[in-house]
Amino acid sequence: MKNSLNIALIFVFLLTTGCQAVNVDDTTVPIGFGFEWEDTDEFKVTAQLAKPRQAGEGSESEAADEKSFIVVSKTGETLSMASRNLSLILPRLPLWTFASLLVIGENLAARDAALYSDVLARVPRIRTNIMVVVCQDTSPEKLLQIETPLEPLSAIGITKIIEIQKEQLGIYVPITIGEFISKLATPGLDPVVPIARTAKTGDKEQIKIEGTAIFSGAKMVGSFNERESRGYRWTIPKVQQGGLITIPDPTDAGKIVVLELIRTEAKSKPFIDGKGNISVNISIKAEGNFYEQHSGHELINLKGFTAMEKLAAQEIEKEVALAIKRSQELNSDIFGWGQLIYNKHPQVWHEIEADWYDYYPFVNSNIEVTFELRRSYLTNKTFKFR
Amino acid sequence: MYRISNFQIFCILMILVGPIAYLEVPKRLAVLTFNSGWLAALLTIIPGILIIMMFNYIIRKSQNPFPLLLEEYLGKIGGKLLAGIYVIVFLFIVSFTLSVFVNFIITNVLPDIPVSVLIGSFLFLSYFIIKNGLENLARLSELIVFIGLPFSFGIVFLAASQTLDVKNLLPLARVSINHLGLAVFSASAVLGRLFPILTIAYFSNYRPKVANAAYWVLGFYIILIFSATVVTTLVYGSVASTLLTFPVFSVLRLIKIGEFLSNLDIFFIGIWIAGIIGTLTFFWFMACFTTQQIFNLKGYSFLAAPTSLIIAVVSLLISPNIVVLNIINETLVVLVYFFFLIMIPIILFILALFKPDQPIKSSSDSKGSSAIM
């Protein structure tokens, strides 16, 4: 009896204090959101909100050629202010946890990471395992307005594009907010972020991933083109799978051969000689398959394979050298060489940590690539016209 | 009278040590030793074994469970006085654990729920458990361990399947001796939570092997904090993991299962809650039991109601904000744990060393145990 009284009391107590439950009907799902720095010295937060749609109704609304999302944006003194300012125009509560893409505007990226990284790390509603892209030559607001083909929600579309090209083409490396922040916070390691842009095809605008934003310290300082981006991808210490690479045909200089990557892995080691010169040895091991050729010369033999392996290694080396050159120009330690030195020679690192960016451009690098061709798919002879 | 099996003792000790340690120790290790936290975690095994051996020696040398044991060594008045202080210490531990966890939940999971509701519902549950007695507490702790232990390891394994960077562990084992010592100290201070073994060992149905339960707990504790520390370092790197309030929790937030289930933190926290409730309840039980023994009261369960008020008020007062809570957590709590749960047992141990050997009486006639049922 006494127990039941207790239980009744606690329930009454709970009911009266209550806690704010959020009614599902009053919420909305931001699929992606963007941060930008406006010329008016204000932050702008853009959100791509998915329209709730019944499973069966898909075809009807597509027939009406309606977008399945809407984009709202609002400015404010800070990012959190701006995002809360959205509630002035939006009769729904955005649940930021559902977002799967963060678009950082070019202006904001070039300004200072401190302006947004704290919010990203602190606010529990923003998940840190979602993807980040930087948008160039456009604003997040405009970017998120554009639809991607087939994928009704373009924010998800962008993340899928990046994920799929990683395996298929192998140029850009996806990065999550968590990795981004942790790279920003780690000395001697700078983040790289894929760039999304808009491109006109006909009269329709399309989203396109092109280039990689390079950060130095807290600022975005420049960008890599496609080749340099791939050069960066070769140097990642983790195993990368998939991708294509073109090399000149060893038998016919005018034509090209396409090789498919199976896996590639890089190991970097820093060296410091007696005079205090810092150099880094990068050794890359890649494996690939023979994928396409234009000439009619027989390439699938020992000689051809050795020649192609050599050419592929040269090509990779060239790309990596390009990336290193550009990064040293921009003075951005995207390869984490500082971190390498800290790992191997902590003493040295403590001496040079403070002015690492003065040392970085002058670090020598030795690139060593081994490429191994493995298989040739369905035909094991060159296709010949007779 | 009811006897609890050594496995149940293992479970009780595990939930005393495990959950809150899992939440806090990786952070402390990261702050003190950066990416060499795992080394400190491994080294904790040495003080851990010493602590358990000490407890075991005291248990073997003494005839009565903990609060009466103080009287055995320090005389009647001294013992009762110290036992009284212990009641306060236990209540403090309960309140502090409660407020840490409530803060954790509010900051991370359910920001909208008022503190009072959280504290109220936790205390109500604990109160209900204490009312049901030690026997059921022991059984419940078994259930909690069955669910909690696999999940704790599950978190680690799932997190390990995410993005890891082995390079984060480099430079290997580079840390100043001072910091390492401090880290080991703070990780082993948590093992002071094994202290209630001085009481529950006397309820064991096979006392000579009680120490084994404690060694198992030590083993699991080391594995837990080691794997948690390693995984947080691997995922976040040494620098970022020092910034995070609860690194293990942040790792948890990254977990994604099969590209479909993500954001499972609330689910894991649900399981954590079970562990924390176990911890709370047992220290609360210790407070009530000690009080009962000091004043020779008939039972301890009726003490749960008045003490619940004390705990509720103290845990509200102790944490005006996160900064104060962290300061208490890093200084006062470590000291309290160290002094009361390790230093005093050491003194007892020394006293026990000089005590003439006495044959162990069968504990059914000992005062404390007969009062249980």
Added chain:
Amino acid sequence: MRYIKGQKTNDSQPIPLDELVEQNLSSDLQENLASLDRLLEGCSDVVIKEFEFAKEPTIKAGLLYFDGLVQRSAIENHILKPLMLEIEKISPEFLSIYEAQDMLNSVQNRILSTVDLDTINTFDEVCHHISSGDTVLIIDGYTPALVADTRMWETRAMETPENEIVIFGPKEGFTETLRINTGALRRRIKSTNFKIEPFVIGKITKTDVVLCYINNIAPEGLVNEVRKRLNNIDIDAVLDTGYLKEFISDNTSTMFSEIEHTEKPDRVCGHLLEGRVCIMVDGSPMAIITPISFPQYLISSEDYYTHYVPASLFRILRAGALFISLLLPSIYVALITFHHEMIPTSLYLTILATRQGVPFPPFLEALMLEATFEMLREAGIRLPRAVGPAVSIVGALIIGDAAVRAGLVSTPMVVVVAFTGIASFVMPAYNAGIIIRISRFGFLFAGAILGFLGIMVALGLFLTRMVSLTSLGQPYMAPIAPFNRAQMTDILIRRPWFKSEKRPYVEGMDNQIRQNPPDKDDGGL
């Protein structure tokens, strides 16, 4: 009429009935019959036949039975015929010795040809026996009356129990007749150690109750305790085993069932062989088994007849279904009220779309649907066969379709409730499912107030209650908490028979060896 001295004074005042019942039969037949007439007044189904047998002088005798409980041919062939017709053939010397006290003995041992023959002394016994279907023979001039077992009444054949349907294994189920039921058990356990102890419980109904156990397996203390509790019962009627349940349980205030019901003899035998005891009541096809622990409700007797791998998988499935039927609605409500982030984005968008325009908050929606489901379920039990399909169609259409179309409830909620409903039928034990069904509403409430936190707190209370229960001294969560490794191997997974060297341990059990471990060298090829 002869008068016994003491009775003379009472002649004008007949003694009250309840005193009369206690009295012994007198040796005078007329007097006995007169008393019985009084006792059985108004019992129109009683048959009292007076007849004479033997010659020179003839002996008067009376025969009593209740019509409808006896096999009349047995009375005719084995009592009346030998006495009235075959008496000389059977014992020609009868006439010369009939005067002796031995006469009764000869009738009992040499003349009557029924198997089960006994003597009784009091009116009470007479009444009890005839109401049990026996026939009582009172011979003028001799005191202990003879009672012959002539029981025979219309009874259901042993059919497949409707509520415990299995695919593998015996299909037989108990009937309402105790003897048939005990016979079914005895047929399976051909051991003299298998004891069937009789009790008569119920001051009015005088119901036969038996306590079955296997002497050298069931712990002595357990049997004694059950015996003691059965003896302590002082109720007027026992109509079903359900009556006894509450007298035998340790905790009467709890809704958790501490006793297992079954209608299947093989299931009872399985439990008896694991050292438990079974109680059966005449007139009820339900046997109750005790002590039982909650995890055992996950076990179906079928598990033991199928291969151990699928059996183990099914048990795990059942455990999952148990959690689903207990927690799913509350988790769903907690998710869409508090923890939106846990729902995968695409699923959340669907829920968002389906919930547009639903007027009720999720909690109310779930409560309504759950209540409706329970109502349908309750109605389904009582529906006459003919209208059953009609109601289920209406239920399915109204709840499944019309309510969703009208926008009163959202589709995911219907799915959740339906799934929960199906999961709740997975539990093999119906009575264990009841508490799950009821608690579900409590969890729903907790989930709606505090989200996951509330569910955890409610689960804490639920489990605390569960671990604190005992079933005849056995902890209710037995092999899990307190943990018992040997027993755990037969809870979530089914131990292969060739590996089951020991019985699952019941506290106090001595005889744990089930089979000797197979000799490893023996079968070596």
